[in-house]
Amino acid sequence: MSSTIAPAWGLAMRSLRNIRRLPSAFVPALMMPLVQVIAFSGTFAGITMVQGFPTDRSVNWYLPLAVTMGSSFAGLGTGFAMIRDLQSGFYDRLRMSPAGRRSLLLGPFIAAWARALIAVVLVLIVGVTLGARPTSWVAIPSLIAVGLGTATLGTGWGIGLAYRFGDMRAAAIMQLTLFLGLFLTDAQTPVDVMRGWLVPVATVNPLSRVLALARQGFIDDGASWATTIWGLITLIAVSTATGMFAMAGLRHLDD
Amino acid sequence: MSTLAQTRAMSQRSVLALVRQPALVIPSAVFPLFFAALGTSSFSRAVNIPGFPEVDSFLDFALAGAIVQGILFGSITSATALATDIETGFFDRLLAAPTQRTAILIGRLAGAMAYGFAQTLFFVAVLVPFGLRITTGAVGLMLMAIGGLLTALAVGALMSTMALRTGSSEAVQGSFPLLFVLLFFSSAFFPRETMSGAYRRIADWNPVSYLVEGFRSLTIGDVNATSIAQVVALPAALAVVTMTGALAALAARTRRG
Numbered sequence: 001m002s003s004t005i006a007p008a009w010g011l012a013m014r015s016l017r018n019i020r021r022l023p024s025a026f027v028p029a030l031m032m033p034l035v036q037v038i039a040f041s042g043t044f045a046g047i048t049m050v051q052g053f054p055t056d057r058s059v060n061w062y063l064p065l066a067v068t069m070g071s072s073f074a075g076l077g078t079g080f081a082m083i084r085d086l087q088s089g090f091y092d093r094l095r096m097s098p099a100g101r102r103s104l105l106l107g108p109f110i111a112a113w114a115r116a117l118i119a120v121v122l123v124l125i126v127g128v129t130l131g132a133r134p135t136s137w138v139a140i141p142s143l144i145a146v147g148l149g150t151a152t153l154g155t156g157w158g159i160g161l162a163y164r165f166g167d168m169r170a171a172a173i174m175q176l177t178l179f180l181g182l183f184l185t186d187a188q189t190p191v192d193v194m195r196g197w198l199v200p201v202a203t204v205n206p207l208s209r210v211l212a213l214a215r216q217g218f219i220d221d222g223a224s225w226a227t228t229i230w231g232l233i234t235l236i237a238v239s240t241a242t243g244m245f246a247m248a249g250l251r252h253l254d255d
Numbered sequence: 256m257s258t259l260a261q262t263r264a265m266s267q268r269s270v271l272a273l274v275r276q277p278a279l280v281i282p283s284a285v286f287p288l289f290f291a292a293l294g295t296s297s298f299s300r301a302v303n304i305p306g307f308p309e310v311d312s313f314l315d316f317a318l319a320g321a322i323v324q325g326i327l328f329g330s331i332t333s334a335t336a337l338a339t340d341i342e343t344g345f346f347d348r349l350l351a352a353p354t355q356r357t358a359i360l361i362g363r364l365a366g367a368m369a370y371g372f373a374q375t376l377f378f379v380a381v382l383v384p385f386g387l388r389i390t391t392g393a394v395g396l397m398l399m400a401i402g403g404l405l406t407a408l409a410v411g412a413l414m415s416t417m418a419l420r421t422g423s424s425e426a427v428q429g430s431f432p433l434l435f436v437l438l439f440f441s442s443a444f445f446p447r448e449t450m451s452g453a454y455r456r457i458a459d460w461n462p463v464s465y466l467v468e469g470f471r472s473l474t475i476g477d478v479n480a481t482s483i484a485q486v487v488a489l490p491a492a493l494a495v496v497t498m499t500g501a502l503a504a505l506a507a508r509t510r511r512g
Contacts, residue, residue, distance in 0.1 A: 032432075040439075043450065045449065046307070049304040049305065050303075050304060193300055197292070
């Protein structure tokens with residue numbers, strides 16, 4: 001076990017040290033959810049006047065979206081770093097080292113969880129400053145669960161694509177797919193408030209359930225076991241799928 | 256070769272680059288349409304809230320934001336190409352040749368202007384089958400296309416200034432968040448009348464709000480002096496300021512050699 005944990009920890013620490021050494025690679029990913037929560041809350045403030053909108057504070061609706069977006073992009077950040085390592089040849093040297101394959105996968109996940117927690121805390125601070133007020137004690141635990149979960153699925157997806165493409169094409173695909181995946185949900189307004197083509201798309205998109213989990217402590221309807229359980233099941237299922245995708249990508253790289 | 260012929264040759268080069276490398280322009284064409292489609296479904300019921308202008312559907316309201324968004328992002332592409340010319344040494348070879356300095360800049364901006372014009376017409380053509388209605392008809396549409404061209408010139412010149420000052424395509428690309436912020440803190444996606452507090456004040460000061468509202472008044476209102484001033488005169492005035500800056504940056508880079 002220690003042969004997995006120690007190298008994984010080392011890789012995670014290296015990734016976290018890179019935040020200080022290469023801030024240009026991390027700061028934009030961190031700024032994005034902060035700008036998002038500030039911009040969306042102000043620009044779309046009027047949407048709370050629509051009948052059926054579940055909160056009278058727009059920031060309560062958009063803060064969980066920003067956390068989800070920031071955490072998943074924190075996960076993708078490890079995918080970008082993986083591309084750099086693959087291109088520079090550092091990853092080949094790692095694969096030739098006696099470190100186990102599991103540790104090569106676990107390291108980026110640990111780093112992504114730490115990066116996601118930074119995003120969760122900062123977005124929360126900015127959101128509360130803008131007037132976000134939780135409506136239930138489950139708000140913070142739910143946000144942390146979603147932050148860690150979406151960082152996991154973002155990491156699996158990001159490094160899986162990095163293993164397969166090995167260059168910056170992977171970066172474009174990871175960002176675009178995750179961006180579309182998150183926006184083709186009830187990201188901007190609840191399904192009950194929408195009309196038209198997005199209603200069926202958002203209803204079947206599993207990421208809507210993840211957003212529901214993130215939001216349950218911030219909307220007037222309050223939290224429920226069903227929202228919690230479905231949100232967690234979705235996070236676990238999607239994270240497992242992207243984790244397996246990453247594992248298969250590493251095997252593909254070995255072949 | 257006369258200055259005009261040189262400018263035409265440089266313009267041709269920048270327009271052909273857009274045609275030959277569609278991957279460069281697709282994001283600035285597709286993303287605004289995606290956001291317009293997303294907003295039309297998400298915010299369809301918002302058209303009834305107090306302060307929202309009278310529109311048949313949110314799509315009519317969203318068109319103006321999509322046009323300005325597309326032009327802002329398209330201008331980054333054009334300025335990035337100029338910065339790439341500097342990085343690859345092509346710009347230095349142009350300086351070494353008996354080329355008019357202004358032809359280099361205006362030629363590059365011609366690509367942005369052509370794209371801004373085409374983008375406006377493209378967005379309308381794509382959205383009309385989905386129910387978009389332009390109340391001012393062909394006259395309004397032509398004014399919007401001219402406005403698109405002038406806005407592209409104004410923003411393209413601003414971005415080119417950055418390209419000429421830094422000589423770095425990465426720095427130009429890095430200005431994306433700035434444009435994103437300018438866009439979001441304006442009335443591009445929601446009316447100013449529904450905002451409050453600091454957001455309302457920022458949107459009131461943000462020139463992007465007035466640009467967007469000009470396009471919007473031609474989509475859902477009438478052709479009048481105010482809408483023409485906002486769509487044509489405002490970007491033209493901005494273009495004069497930003498072109499002056501770009502020419503100064505060009506002169507500074509030329510002096511540096």
